[in-house]
Amino acid sequence: MHTLFKKKITETSEPVKARVKGSLPAWLQGTLLRNGPGLFSVGETSYNHWFDGMALLHSFTFKEGDVYYRSKYLRSDTYNKNTRANRIVVSEFGTMAYPDPCQSIFTKVFSYMSHTIPDFTDNCLINIIKYGKDYYTSTETNYFHKIDPNTLETLQKVDYRKYIAVNLATSHPHYDQEGNTYNMGTSIIEMGKPKYTIFKVPSAAEDSAKKPCLKNLEVVCSIPCRSRLAPSYYHSFGMTENYIIFIEQPFKLDILKLATAYYRGVNWASCLKFDADDNTLIHLIDKRTQRPVATKFYTDALVVYHHVNAYEEDGHVVFDIIAYKDSSLYDMFYLANLEQSPERFEAENCLSSAPVCKRYVLPLHSAKIGKLDVTTKQMLEWQEDDCWPAEPVFVPAPNAVEEDDGVILSSIVSTNPNKSPFMLILDAKTFKEVARATIDADIHLDLHGYFIPQQGQHPPQEDTSVAR
DSSP states (O other): OHHHHHOOOEEEEEEEEEOOOOOOOOOOOOOEEEEEEEOOOOTTOOOGGGGEEEEEEEEEEEEEEEEEEEEOOOOOOHHHHHHTTTTTTTTOSSSOOOOOOOOOHHHHHHHHTTTTSSOOOOOOOOOEETTTTEEEEOSSSSSSEEEEEOOOOEEEEEGGGGGGSSSOSSSOEEOOTTSOOOEEEEEOOOOOOEEEEEEOOOOOOOOOTTGGGGGGOOEEEEESSSSOOOOOOOOOEOOSSSSEEEEOOOOEEHHHHHHHHHTTTGGGGGEEOOOOOOEEEEEEEEETTEEESSSOEEEOOEEEEEEEEEEEEEEEEEEEEEEEOOOSHHHBBBBHHHHHHHHHHHHOOOOOOOOOEEEEEEEESSEEEEEEEETTOOOOEEOOTTTTEEOOEEEEEETOTTTOOOOEEEEEOOOOOOOOOEEEETTTTTOOOOEEOOOOSSSOOOOOOOOOOOTTTTTOOOTTTTTT
């Protein structure tokens, strides 16, 4: 295991032609960029976790049936500081570093205070992101680096905070058909008021080569964290044509522990905690209205790192994730574990939670009135944005001949404060709106009721084909 995960890689700074066996498709022309940890020790010091290794970029270029390879370390501030000092002096998520072990008491206290809200590492080792026409290496902090995709040269360090107030951000953005990039991050700047922010970077215009595309960044939506001092950790999110899926899982970052981690001499990863007794909250954000949908969806406690797929079908959002019952996966990648023999590693590091592919199907219109013909299976529905109907009641017309000859009554309340409650009257046959009676009064969302006809009319008939 040691040779696989902790091998010291030497840069291949100039292109090397690969040996190709077989025949590549003629249309396969381009470059695959990859990113990941490649350097795990500096001088006499070593990282604790595989996810901490310094970023190594490499590329595979496909050109006229040939393949060319090159690799280069990201020249981040982290890389430069560590190599100059010949030791690890910049902290990573699983490795807390102390730049000067011989500093004075005053300097130590000042250093501890400056780490209350950490200035995180810029070791961008996770992914490649395209913003506009530019390419960037990314990690999960507020820093990322612009690179040359052809030479792999490091061009510019960028801080999200110049454009949006986030301290943490995902390395798994999404791209729409227009070339816009969607991403999200967490703000922990205001103690006790953390929030998740989803943002969009528009595709670059032809005449904007010299203008940083991030200057056009747009905030799509901000969501307050449900835990005031413990925002959820997330590695990715989902997106369909019209909706963004964010899973607020009970795998949380304790801000108070984070603020004292440097003083206590522990790594930032120790500030993450999974709460098996909590639940998981799924947010749907409508990209058109730039607001979360009113309905919230809950499921059992789980940990998710990667979304697999997401799409819309028949009035539902469908998405697949790889889920775990706990957070043991992260612990498995500590280098002390990976240095064991494969046999011992397998025996001692079996996951307490195996990965499971889970599919969730979320109704987009959970508040609706529906009529199902049990013979033809035809479904008729009434729905309206922000509206929540009460139990529908069928009232037959006097001397009715057919079972759906009459009207449907439902009391409607709204989550929109500018929309008054009303009584909805539908034609029971066609489910078309006959009328609505708006009421200038507070009305609550009720449960069940009964219609009393005027004296002399037939009593209401139960119609089991009407369902809510």
